[in-house]
Amino acid sequence: DGGITQSPKYLFRKEGQNVTLSCEQNLNHDAMYWYRQDPGQGLRLIYYSQIVNDFQKGDIAEGYSVSREKKESFPLTVTSAQKNPTAFYLCASKSAGESTDTQYFGPGTRLTVL
Amino acid sequence: AQSVTQLGSHVSVSEGALVLLRCNYSSSVPPYLFWYVQYPNQGLQLLLKYTTGATLVKGINGFEAEFKKSETSFHLTKPSAHMSDAAEYFCAVSYSGGYQKVTFGTGTKLQVIP
Numbered sequence: 184d185g186g187i188t189q190s191p192k193y194l195f196r197k198e199g200q201n202v203t204l205s206c207e208q209n210l211n212h213d214a215m216y217w218y219r220q221d222p223g224q225g226l227r228l229i230y231y232s233q234i235v236n237d238f239q240k241g242d243i244a245e246g247y248s249v250s251r252e253k254k255e256s257f258p259l260t261v262t263s264a265q266k267n268p269t270a271f272y273l274c275a276s277k278s279a280g281e282s283t284d285t286q287y288f289g290p291g292t293r294l295t296v297l
Numbered sequence: 298a299q300s301v302t303q304l305g306s307h308v309s310v311s312e313g314a315l316v317l318l319r320c321n322y323s324s325s326v327p328p329y330l331f332w333y334v335q336y337p338n339q340g341l342q343l344l345l346k347y348t349t350g351a352t353l354v355k356g357i358n359g360f361e362a363e364f365k366k367s368e369t370s371f372h373l374t375k376p377s378a379h380m381s382d383a384a385e386y387f388c389a390v391s392y393s394g395g396y397q398k399v400t401f402g403t404g405t406k407l408q409v410i411p
Contacts, residue, residue, distance in 0.1 A: 283329050288341040291338065
Protein backbone atom coordinates (compact mmCIF):
# COMPACT_ATOMS: atom_id res chain seq x y z
CA ASP A 184 0.00 0.00 0.00
CA GLY A 185 1.20 3.50 -0.81
CA GLY A 186 1.43 6.01 1.99
CA ILE A 187 3.48 8.06 4.40
CA THR A 188 5.13 6.66 7.48
CA GLN A 189 6.46 8.62 10.41
CA SER A 190 8.56 7.25 13.21
CA PRO A 191 8.60 7.07 16.07
CA LYS A 192 4.99 7.66 17.11
CA TYR A 193 6.04 8.98 20.51
CA LEU A 194 9.39 10.57 21.32
CA PHE A 195 10.79 11.89 24.55
CA ARG A 196 13.76 14.20 24.68
CA LYS A 197 15.74 15.87 27.39
CA GLU A 198 16.29 19.60 27.18
CA GLY A 199 19.41 20.47 25.21
CA GLN A 200 19.30 17.40 22.98
CA ASN A 201 18.77 17.32 19.26
CA VAL A 202 16.30 14.77 17.94
CA THR A 203 15.43 13.62 14.41
CA LEU A 204 11.93 12.69 13.26
CA SER A 205 11.62 10.35 10.30
CA CYS A 206 9.25 10.76 7.37
CA GLU A 207 9.15 8.34 4.44
CA GLN A 208 6.71 8.19 1.51
CA ASN A 209 6.26 5.70 -1.32
CA LEU A 210 3.73 7.76 -3.27
CA ASN A 211 6.33 9.04 -5.71
CA HIS A 212 5.52 12.60 -4.66
CA ASP A 213 7.95 15.40 -5.32
CA ALA A 214 6.77 17.80 -2.62
CA MET A 215 7.06 17.11 1.09
CA TYR A 216 6.14 19.19 4.13
CA TRP A 217 6.62 19.35 7.88
CA TYR A 218 3.96 20.89 10.10
CA ARG A 219 3.79 21.50 13.80
CA GLN A 220 0.42 21.20 15.53
CA ASP A 221 -0.36 22.79 18.89
CA PRO A 222 -3.80 22.90 20.53
CA GLY A 223 -5.85 25.81 19.22
CA GLN A 224 -3.23 26.86 16.67
CA GLY A 225 -3.92 24.54 13.80
CA LEU A 226 -1.05 23.43 11.58
CA ARG A 227 1.94 25.68 11.14
CA LEU A 228 4.42 25.06 8.35
CA ILE A 229 8.02 24.41 9.43
CA TYR A 230 9.77 23.47 6.17
CA TYR A 231 8.81 22.24 2.76
CA SER A 232 10.61 20.74 -0.20
CA GLN A 233 9.48 20.67 -3.81
CA ILE A 234 12.33 18.59 -5.13
CA VAL A 235 15.34 16.57 -3.99
CA ASN A 236 18.21 18.63 -2.59
CA ASP A 237 16.05 21.73 -2.27
CA PHE A 238 13.90 23.00 0.59
CA GLN A 239 12.44 26.26 1.87
CA LYS A 240 11.69 27.64 5.30
CA GLY A 241 8.08 27.82 6.31
CA ASP A 242 6.52 30.12 8.87
CA ILE A 243 8.24 28.73 11.98
CA ALA A 244 11.60 27.31 10.84
CA GLU A 245 13.71 28.63 13.72
CA GLY A 246 15.21 25.82 15.75
CA TYR A 247 14.54 23.18 13.08
CA SER A 248 16.54 21.75 10.21
CA VAL A 249 15.75 19.35 7.36
CA SER A 250 17.43 17.49 4.53
CA ARG A 251 16.09 16.07 1.29
CA GLU A 252 18.73 13.69 -0.08
CA LYS A 253 16.20 11.20 -1.44
CA LYS A 254 12.79 11.70 -2.99
CA GLU A 255 11.21 9.33 -0.49
CA SER A 256 12.66 10.81 2.68
CA PHE A 257 12.39 14.19 4.45
CA PRO A 258 13.73 13.95 8.02
CA LEU A 259 13.22 16.80 10.47
CA THR A 260 15.73 17.61 13.19
CA VAL A 261 14.52 19.49 16.22
CA THR A 262 17.55 21.24 17.63
CA SER A 263 18.29 22.48 21.12
CA ALA A 264 17.68 26.00 19.79
CA GLN A 265 13.96 25.31 19.51
CA LYS A 266 12.61 26.89 22.70
CA ASN A 267 9.34 25.01 22.99
CA PRO A 268 9.55 21.79 20.98
CA THR A 269 6.81 19.79 22.72
CA ALA A 270 4.15 19.33 20.03
CA PHE A 271 2.59 16.98 17.51
CA TYR A 272 4.56 16.88 14.26
CA LEU A 273 2.97 15.98 10.95
CA CYS A 274 4.66 15.15 7.69
CA ALA A 275 2.81 15.45 4.39
CA SER A 276 3.49 14.98 0.71
CA LYS A 277 1.84 15.84 -2.59
CA SER A 278 2.51 15.83 -6.27
CA ALA A 279 4.33 19.03 -7.13
CA GLY A 280 2.49 19.32 -10.41
CA GLU A 281 -0.57 21.31 -9.35
CA SER A 282 -1.63 23.39 -6.38
CA THR A 283 -4.97 21.61 -6.57
CA ASP A 284 -3.42 18.28 -5.70
CA THR A 285 -4.23 16.76 -2.34
CA GLN A 286 -1.74 16.64 0.49
CA TYR A 287 -1.39 13.22 2.10
CA PHE A 288 -0.48 13.12 5.76
CA GLY A 289 1.45 10.69 7.89
CA PRO A 290 0.16 9.55 11.30
CA GLY A 291 2.32 12.04 13.20
CA THR A 292 5.00 12.00 15.89
CA ARG A 293 4.28 13.35 19.35
CA LEU A 294 7.42 14.90 20.81
CA THR A 295 7.67 15.61 24.51
CA VAL A 296 10.58 17.43 26.08
CA LEU A 297 11.23 16.40 29.65
CA ALA B 298 -1.02 36.62 1.32
CA GLN B 299 -3.62 34.00 1.98
CA SER B 300 -5.34 33.13 5.23
CA VAL B 301 -8.19 31.06 6.58
CA THR B 302 -10.49 31.78 9.50
CA GLN B 303 -12.57 29.07 11.12
CA LEU B 304 -15.30 30.46 13.34
CA GLY B 305 -15.80 28.42 16.47
CA SER B 306 -13.03 26.28 17.89
CA HIS B 307 -15.64 23.90 19.33
CA VAL B 308 -19.04 22.96 17.91
CA SER B 309 -21.54 20.60 19.53
CA VAL B 310 -24.46 19.01 17.74
CA SER B 311 -26.92 16.28 18.60
CA GLU B 312 -26.80 13.02 16.72
CA GLY B 313 -28.98 13.37 13.64
CA ALA B 314 -28.78 17.17 13.60
CA LEU B 315 -27.29 19.37 10.89
CA VAL B 316 -23.55 19.93 11.02
CA LEU B 317 -22.31 23.38 9.94
CA LEU B 318 -18.64 24.26 10.26
CA ARG B 319 -17.66 27.72 9.08
CA CYS B 320 -14.64 28.73 7.04
CA ASN B 321 -13.81 32.12 5.53
CA TYR B 322 -10.75 32.76 3.45
CA SER B 323 -8.68 35.69 2.35
CA SER B 324 -6.81 35.49 -0.92
CA SER B 325 -5.76 38.02 -3.52
CA VAL B 326 -6.01 35.40 -6.27
CA PRO B 327 -8.58 32.67 -6.98
CA PRO B 328 -8.24 30.16 -4.17
CA TYR B 329 -8.22 26.43 -3.99
CA LEU B 330 -10.03 25.32 -0.85
CA PHE B 331 -9.85 22.12 1.15
CA TRP B 332 -11.49 20.51 4.17
CA TYR B 333 -9.57 17.91 6.15
CA VAL B 334 -10.62 15.77 9.10
CA GLN B 335 -8.36 14.61 11.93
CA TYR B 336 -9.20 11.90 14.44
CA PRO B 337 -7.32 11.91 17.78
CA ASN B 338 -3.58 11.25 17.49
CA GLN B 339 -3.80 10.70 13.74
CA GLY B 340 -2.85 12.54 10.60
CA LEU B 341 -5.25 14.53 8.44
CA GLN B 342 -7.48 13.05 5.78
CA LEU B 343 -9.02 14.96 2.89
CA LEU B 344 -12.82 15.32 3.04
CA LEU B 345 -13.29 17.42 -0.09
CA LYS B 346 -11.79 20.19 -2.16
CA TYR B 347 -12.81 23.02 -4.46
CA THR B 348 -10.61 23.91 -7.40
CA THR B 349 -12.70 25.25 -10.26
CA GLY B 350 -16.12 24.61 -11.77
CA ALA B 351 -19.12 23.57 -9.69
CA THR B 352 -19.26 25.54 -6.47
CA LEU B 353 -21.04 22.83 -4.50
CA VAL B 354 -18.55 20.12 -3.72
CA LYS B 355 -19.43 16.72 -2.33
CA GLY B 356 -16.96 14.74 -0.27
CA ILE B 357 -16.63 11.57 1.70
CA ASN B 358 -18.82 10.52 4.63
CA GLY B 359 -21.78 12.60 3.44
CA PHE B 360 -20.08 15.99 3.80
CA GLU B 361 -20.37 18.81 1.31
CA ALA B 362 -19.21 22.41 1.04
CA GLU B 363 -20.19 25.37 -1.09
CA PHE B 364 -17.74 27.93 -2.42
CA LYS B 365 -19.27 31.41 -2.22
CA LYS B 366 -16.97 33.96 -3.74
CA SER B 367 -19.12 36.94 -2.77
CA GLU B 368 -18.95 35.88 0.88
CA THR B 369 -15.38 34.52 0.70
CA SER B 370 -16.70 31.41 2.42
CA PHE B 371 -16.40 27.65 2.14
CA HIS B 372 -18.59 26.26 4.90
CA LEU B 373 -18.77 22.51 5.53
CA THR B 374 -22.14 20.86 6.07
CA LYS B 375 -23.66 17.46 6.68
CA PRO B 376 -27.43 16.97 6.95
CA SER B 377 -27.37 14.45 9.78
CA ALA B 378 -24.55 14.05 12.29
CA HIS B 379 -23.30 10.62 13.26
CA MET B 380 -21.32 9.73 16.35
CA SER B 381 -18.38 8.79 14.12
CA ASP B 382 -18.20 12.40 12.85
CA ALA B 383 -16.69 13.54 16.16
CA ALA B 384 -13.25 14.80 15.18
CA GLU B 385 -11.35 17.99 14.43
CA TYR B 386 -11.91 19.65 11.08
CA PHE B 387 -9.50 21.92 9.26
CA CYS B 388 -10.13 24.29 6.39
CA ALA B 389 -7.17 25.08 4.14
CA VAL B 390 -6.37 27.30 1.15
CA SER B 391 -3.78 27.30 -1.59
CA TYR B 392 -3.57 28.97 -4.97
CA SER B 393 -2.20 28.43 -8.45
CA GLY B 394 1.52 28.86 -8.89
CA GLY B 395 3.78 29.98 -6.11
CA TYR B 396 5.41 27.48 -3.83
CA GLN B 397 2.78 24.79 -3.41
CA LYS B 398 2.11 26.24 0.02
CA VAL B 399 -1.08 25.36 1.85
CA THR B 400 -2.36 27.54 4.69
CA PHE B 401 -4.50 25.90 7.35
CA GLY B 402 -7.12 27.30 9.70
CA THR B 403 -6.92 26.74 13.44
CA GLY B 404 -9.44 23.91 13.37
CA THR B 405 -12.90 23.20 14.74
CA LYS B 406 -13.53 20.33 17.12
CA LEU B 407 -16.90 18.71 16.50
CA GLN B 408 -18.65 17.00 19.38
CA VAL B 409 -21.66 14.81 18.63
CA ILE B 410 -24.06 14.32 21.53
CA PRO B 411 -26.06 11.10 21.58
